[in-house]
Amino acid sequence: MDRDPVCGRKMNRNKAYITIDYKSERYYLCCPLCQAEFEKDREKYLGKDGGNSRGSRARGGR
Numbered sequence: 001m002d003r004d005p006v007c008g009r010k011m012n013r014n015k016a017y018i019t020i021d022y023k024s025e026r027y028y029l030c031c032p033l034c035q036a037e038f039e040k041d042r043e044k045y046l047g048k049d050g051g052n053s054r055g056s057r058a059r060g061g062r
């Protein structure tokens with residue numbers, strides 16, 4: 001299970017609206033709106049889980 005960095009929603013990667021590879025990370029966006037947000041300010045979402053500390057923990061890399 002991965003997470004949409006924009007809205008913080010947990011998401012099945014197989015059901016992601018779009019997958020974006022950026023700086024060796026892979027991001028899964030749930031909808032066109034989240035994609036637009038991500039594209040608009042990518043740096044904001046890099047390496048973060050949407051700034052949501054609740055229940056966040058390190059994923060096992062890849």
Ligand SMILES: [Zn+2]
Binds near residue numbers: 004006009029030034
């Ligand atoms: Zn989203």
